[in-house]
Each structure stands twice: as structure tokens, then as C-alpha cells.
Amino acid sequence: MIENYITYLNFLSKKFDKFFESQKPYIFCKKGCGKCCQNAQFPYSQIEFEYLMRGTLYLDIKTKEAIVNNIKTTLDAKKNFEGKKFLYDCPFLIDNVCAVYDYRGIVCRSFGLPTVGENGKIKAPFCCFQGLNYSNVLEDGGNTISVEKFKKLGVKEEPVAFNISYEFLTDPDFERGFNFSFGEKKPLIDWFEELEKV
Ligand code: SF4
Numbered sequence: 001m002i003e004n005y006i007t008y009l010n011f012l013s014k015k016f017d018k019f020f021e022s023q024k025p026y027i028f029c030k031k032g033c034g035k036c037c038q039n040a041q042f043p044y045s046q047i048e049f050e051y052l053m054r055g056t057l058y059l060d061i062k063t064k065e066a067i068v069n070n071i072k073t074t075l076d077a078k079k080n081f082e083g084k085k086f087l088y089d090c091p092f093l094i095d096n097v098c099a100v101y102d103y104r105g106i107v108c109r110s111f112g113l114p115t116v117g118e119n120g121k122i123k124a125p126f127c128c129f130q131g132l133n134y135s136n137v138l139e140d141g142g143n144t145i146s147v148e149k150f151k152k153l154g155v156k157e158e159p160v161a162f163n164i165s166y167e168f169l170t171d172p173d174f175e176r177g178f179n180f181s182f183g184e185k186k187p188l189i190d191w192f193e194e195l196e197k198v
């Protein structure tokens, strides 16, 4: 079944490559940024988690140890957390680079693209506020796109929003179409919490 999931991932990656290519003037992603891998929940389905773990098989001992330490620290922080939504840095982010990049999950592949906001306007990704993606066309005081700044930029590629919600990308239609099952979905760290109990 995981082979069918990989086929779906390849299909998705081709789509994302096209999205990113079409939005080139607004994208400032580069290796070593990694801000999108911090302070979040990272939803992962069972099959995504299994595939991610496959990626760890090829890592050197030092990197594996660093990941295990990160997982332990994050699980400890979660145990002492009393709020509603536990946010954390992804344990696989080592020296600001994803240690399992080729095996990363679906949400990780969509970081940095704009979405449609509740008001129907294009919603820039969170890193727009850090001078990164879409910061060059950002409406003053908001997270939408400034038509004025877009015109001033003088590029032909218009900013476009994509349907990249995790709910949509893990819709049962894709399971049926590609013949696999996502399985249960939960924050990445919760998968490790479950393993700890075994
Ligand atoms: S798996 Fe990799 S890309 Fe995804 S959040 Fe973790 S470090 Fe970032």
C-alpha cells in the first residue's frame, strides 16, 4: 500500500513544483530557512508517518541521535504543557534543515504557498511577516495581497491562492483514486507519544 501512497506523493509533488514555479517572484524559500518547521502542530496521517520513519533508516548515527533527543525534549515539554494547543519545533529539523526531506509529509510540501482566506481574498503564508514569501506584495497591516505592490513589481506572474488545506489534500477521494489509506491523522509528536506507551 505504501507504494501507492508514494505514487500519490509524486503526483502531489509535481503539482506543487508547478505551483511554486508559477509563483517564483514571491517565493524566498531556501535551504537553511526552516521557519515553517517551527512552532506548529504538523498534522500527519499514519501512512505519512510510516513513510517519514522510512527516511530515518538512511541517516547517520549522529543525526539519528539528534532526532531522538529532540523527540524526548518535545515529549517532555508536552507532558508539562497545560494549554489547549501544543506547538513545537519539528524534531526532524536539524541545523535548520529537514533531515528526512524526501520522506516529509504532505503538510511539509505545502509550506510557503498562499491559501484562500475566510474573506475570499488571497491569504499569504505566515512567513510573509518575516520578510519572506509574498512579503514583496503584502498589503500594509494585513496578510492579503496589495494590487498596487504587485503592479509596481512589474512581473507577469500574478499571485494566486491554491487549495492546499490538509483536509483537501488528504481527502478520501485521493485514497480511492490511488488505492491506499491515510489511516488515523494526528499531530506528528502524538505518533511518538503513542510509541512511548508501547
Ligand atoms: S518533517 Fe521536515 S519539512 Fe516537515 S516539518 Fe519536519 S523538518 Fe520540516
Ligand code: SF4
Residues within 6 Å of the ligand: 028, 029, 030, 033, 034, 035, 036, 037, 111, 112, 113, 125, 127, 132, 133
Ligand atoms: S515557506 Fe517560508 S519559512 Fe518555510 S522555507 Fe520557505 S520562506 Fe522559509
